[in-house]
Amino acid sequence: MGPMSGTSSTPSTPSGTTGTPGDAAGPGQGLDPAIADRLKRTPDGLLPAIAQQYDTGEVLMLGWMDDEALHRTLTTGRCTYWSRSRREYWVKGDTSGHVQHVKSVALDCDADTVLVQVDQVGAACHTGARTCFDADVLPLGR
Amino acid sequence: MGPMSGTSSTPSTPSGTTGTPGDAAGPGQGLDPAIADRLKRTPDGLLPAIAQQYDTGEVLMLGWMDDEALHRTLTTGRCTYWSRSRREYWVKGDTSGHVQHVKSVALDCDADTVLVQVDQVGAACHTGARTCFDADVLPLGR
Known part of the structure; x- marks a missing residue:
């Protein structure tokens, strides 16, 4: 497959993307239709996915699925996750070792957002910070 | 302003939306350019915003700003928040009483996601549940 520079094509057909269905994914039969049928996706076919440390409650990062x-x-x-910039599937920790072990997964009331409770190994943020929200606290009142 | 049915126009120019700059918004001078200049928005001009209960760590909901x-x-x-379906600003709790008092606001490392720590009055979810993620836990392993 050639390089892709666009950001608007739809990743929900994995055969047209860098990732292919089922590689390193277990059964590879795709998402249960009982779940897929009620998802409300962005125009790009994605859902925001919040990763939260299951025991401390820290919000670690937001990715896309x-x-x-x-x-x-x-x-x-x-x-x-689905990497919007690299246009490929991204198993958190595959390169950094900072794996997220999945503890639970929930959809919100509109089925348009995912909350994944994980056990985060090391830093969640590529900067080395524990979470992606540690470094940029905004001032209130202005 | 007439009714709008589309979902793709850009809300980042509030004069073209139901809300107008500064109404019930305090100084009304708009977002500090030092913040605005580094935000990375969706094509619709939005950022996902995670609301978290500041003391318990509960992830309450995800909205858009x-x-x-x-x-x-x-x-x-x-x-x-900005309501994508109603295309208007939405002060959480104005109709339900389920106000979110802001404790802190942070951007993530890419400046494309907001984390708001709040003190949530009552239920965060329109269903009456404490959080929007309480009711739809997905089964693991299939």
Whole structure:
């Protein structure tokens, strides 16, 4: 497959993306239709996915999932995102070692957001900070 | 202003939306350019905004903010979102009484997500549940 520079094509058909269905994803049969049928996705076919440390409650980061990333997150025990910039599936920790072990996954009341409770190994943030929200606290009142 | 049915126009120019800059928003001078200049918004001009209960760590809900909603959240002490479906600003709790008092606001490392720590009055979810993630836990392993 050639390089892709656009950011607007739809990742919900994984055969057209860098990732292919089922590689390192267990059964590889795709997301349960009982779940897929009620998801409300962005125009890009994605859901925002909040990763939270399951015991401390820290909000670690926000990533994006298409159906296949959600399927892999549910079935492999490892939190898996869709990278909008690289246009590929991204198993958190595969390069950094900062794995997210999945403890639970929930949809919100509108089925348009995912909350993944994880056990985060090391830093969640690529900067080395524990969470992606540690460094940029905004001033209130102005 | 007439009714709008589209979902793709850009809310980052509030004069073209139901809300107008500065109404019930305090100083009404808009978001500090030092913040606005580094935000990375969706094509719709929005950032996902995670609301978290400041003391328990519960993830309450995810909403969306444009620059003006973020400005109002920073300056009024009340969490304010942009409603994608109604295309208007939405001060959480104005109709339900389920106010979110703002404790802190942070951007993530990419400046494309907001984390708002709040003190939530009553239920965060329109269903009456404490959080929007209470009711739909997905099964793991399939």
